[in-house]
Structures are given as C-alpha cells and as structure tokens.
C-alpha cells in the first residue's frame with residue numbers, strides 16, 4: 001500500500017502533488033494508454049502542454065478515467081503550458097481556452113508560460129531572425145501579467161512559468177507583484193540547480209524537475225549525442241543497488257527528497273509503476289552526498305534550438321549564465 005502521495009505547499013497553501021506523469025512526445029494510443037495506466041495505478045498529477053500535440057488524446061483518457069471511476073477530477077492535478085507563439089497578451093486567454101477544450105476540462109490546476117521565448121504565430125522551429133518576436137517589444141512581464149486574470153477568472157487554479165532563470169523569475173514577480181507558483185525546469189543530479197532552487201524557495205516558488213531521467217528519448221530528435229547518460233551512471237546505479245532500487249527510482253527519489261516536484265515520463269506500464277514506487281524510496285544522507293557530487297551544470301535541453309544565427313537569444317541570455 002502506497003503512503004499518501006507526497007505534496008508540496010504552494011504560496012497560497014494549495015497542496016501540489018509532487019509526483020506526476022510527463023507527456024512530452026508520445027502520441028495517440030501510446031499516450032492514451034500511459035495516462036489511463038498511470039491514473040489507474042495511483043498517479044494524481046499529469047503534466048501536459050499545447051506544443052506536445054496530444055492534449056486531445058489526453059482529454060479522452062481523462063474523460064474515460066473519470067467515467068470508469070479510476071479517479072475523480074478534483075483528485076488529479078492537471079498542468080498545461082502556453083506555447084511561445086501565444087505570448088501576446090490578447091492571445092493568452094484563447095490559448096488556455098483551446099487547451100481546456102482539448103483536455104475536456106473546465107479548469108486547469110496549473111498553467112505555465114512554457115519558455116521565455118516569444119515566437120511569431122505559426123512558427124514551429126525558428127530558423128531566422130524574423131521567426132522571433134523581439135523580446136524587448138513583447139516582454140515577459142506583459143505575458144506574465146496576462147496570465148494573472150486567467151487565475152482570477154477560474155480557468156486555472158495556479159499560474160507559473162517554465163525554463164525561467166532566477167533573474168527572469170525575479171523580474172516578472174517584481175513587475176507584477178505576483179510570483180509564479182511553480183517554475184518547471186530541467187533538473188537531475190547532473191544539473192542540480194542549487195542557485196535556482198535557493199532563489200525560487202526565497203520567493204515562495206516551487207520547482208518541478210523535468211527530464212529527471214536525462215531525457216534519453218530526445219537525443220535523436222535534437223541531433224544530440226549525450227556525453228553523459230544518467231540512467232547508466234555508476235554512482236546512481238550503486239545507490240540503487242543498496243536499496244534494491246533501479247537507477248530511475250533513485251533519480252526520482254533524489255528529486256522528491258530535495259523538495260521539488262518531478263514528472264518522469266513513460267509509456268510502458270511496468271515502468272509507470274516502477275516510477276511511482278520511487279516515491280516510497282528514502283535515500284540516506286550518504287546517498288544524497290554521493291549524488292550531489294555528480295553535479296556538473298550539464299543541460300540536455302540547453303535551449304540551443306532558440307538560438308539560430310541572428311536570434312535575439314543566446315544560451316547565455318536564456319539562462320542568464
């Protein structure tokens with residue numbers, strides 16, 4: 001029997017389920033079955049995004065799960081994200097309304113600004129300077145300001161951001177007086193993000209760790225050859241061996257133990273269960289020390305795809321590093 005699902009407390013006291021299912025990439029039956037299997041075995045948080053192109057299928061899976069009595073709407077946390085082409089304030093509300101239609105929900109639990117990178121409507125992958133909206137003209141502050149009324153109108157319970165550096169978090173908070181409830185970022189032992197974690201917690205912003213397993217399935221898509229593979233790391237495997245746990249379970253437990261949320265993705269029913277069971281794993285102080293030594297500031301998703309020649313962004317300006 002699982003212990004009660006671990007939750008994190010957001011700034012207004014809301015309980016945020018710390019463990020969820022990621023849904024980036026799988027489509028059609030794969031994502032349908034993954035969401036149904038996850039909800040049936042005890043997941044209570046599903047992380048979605050408009051750009052993943054699968055919200056309509058996830059909407060069907062949610063509707064069917066509610067009808068089958070696997071879970072009730074109020075017992076599952078649903079996150080989605082505003083895509084880069086929708087940053088203009090007048091496009092923000094129509095964007096969440098489209099997501100709500102596709103997910104077949106009347107409100108989200110959390111809506112995030114997906115990337116601090118405004119793009120021209122219709123652009124999928126920017127290749128030239130004209131594909132970008134000038135970030136000095138279309139500011140993050142005005143996009144963030146347009147998120148606030150969505151919460152006030154009850155279209156989402158919470159609002160937040162994703163891929164924001166400490167400086168960008170502070171900037172939108174100071175501009176509007178509203179700190180993002182959540183910042184969802186890449187985070188794992190190779191990218192421990194100590195500075196961001198400290199800055200976010202000082203502002204009352206909770207972090208969600210994406211790509212917690214080192215996103216082994218996105219390398220090909222981005223033409224990336226990863227020099228380090230988290231799931232093959234000997235230290236991670238060694239920690240797992242002492243607990244009879246898999247490397248993936250160690251990585252998930254690490255994120256939970258640092259007080260962050262974590263959203264590993266899988267379309268395999270056995271691994272969906274295996275990942276949930278990681279919430280039961282308690283790492284020792286020695287384990288956490290061994291894992292802390294792996295930090296090398298290494299990003300699998302470095303945002304280089306936002307930085308073609310002539311882009312207003314560089315990876316340094318993106319992460320403010």
Ligand code: A2P
Nearest residue numbers: 211212213214215217248264265266267268271
């Ligand atoms: P699969 O869907 O076949 O399980 P991340 O969450 O870091 O993006 O990683 C997702 C990738 O990790 C997917 O390719 C997924 O494959 C794989 N994965 C998910 N859970 C596990 C696990 N417990 N052990 C090994 N690989 C896993």
